[in-house]
Amino acid sequence: MKVHHIGHLVRDIEKAKVMFHALGFVNASETYYDESRDIDIVFLENDGYKVELVAPRSEKSVIWKHLKRSGSTPYHFCFSVHDIEKQIKIKEEEGYITLQAPSKAPAIANRNVAFLYSPDIGIIELVEEVP
Numbered sequence: 817m818k819v820h821h822i823g824h825l826v827r828d829i830e831k832a833k834v835m836f837h838a839l840g841f842v843n844a845s846e847t848y849y850d851e852s853r854d855i856d857i858v859f860l861e862n863d864g865y866k867v868e869l870v871a872p873r874s875e876k877s878v879i880w881k882h883l884k885r886s887g888s889t890p891y892h893f894c895f896s897v898h899d900i901e902k903q904i905k906i907k908e909e910e911g912y913i914t915l916q917a918p919s920k921a922p923a924i925a926n927r928n929v930a931f932l933y934s935p936d937i938g939i940i941e942l943v944e945e946v947p
Contacts, residue, residue: 817895817903820943821859821866825883825891829856829871832888836860841867848923853878857923868894868923892931894941900928903942907932915939 826832829847841860848857854877860867870891872880882891897903900918908914912932921929921943928944 817897817942820894820896820941821868822890823868823870823892823894823939823941824889825879825886826869826871826888827883829858829869832869832871833858833860836867836869845923849873850922852919855879859923892939892941894929894943896945897942898945898947900930900942900944904930904932907940907942910934912940918944 824832833843837860839862841862843858844861844866845857845859849855850857854873856871856873858869860869870879872878872883874880879891904914904918912934914930915933916929916931918928918930920926924943925946927946930942932940932942934940
């Protein structure tokens with residue numbers, strides 16, 4: 817599997833963008849609102865490395881508790897896969913727990929994404945590549 821991006825949890829997406837721009841990152845997307853997760857998302861890039869800034873809009877967001885507990889921090893690695901259902905089964909056989917079944921991600925051209933958890937490494941995201 818190839819790394820697609822690293823998800824970075826932030827409190828304020830606009831302030832975080834300014835700080836990441838100062839580190840040499842540039843916008844790789846517009847800021848998207850993902851209504852199903854109640855989060856704002858923007859992708860930034862630096863020398864081929866993508867970071868996804870993720871900020872909750874309210875306490876109803878799926879990441880609110882994580883942000884409150886951990887603060888601004890990297891919180892997942894995302895990997896590109898060709899068959900998301902097959903990769904989920906493989907990862908579950910390896911001991912991962914599926915946190916979120918495949919669903920469309922508006923910030924990634926409505927591709928299917930899924931989130932899994934391993935107590936040894938934390939959260940990973942899988943994004944299905946378009947054939």
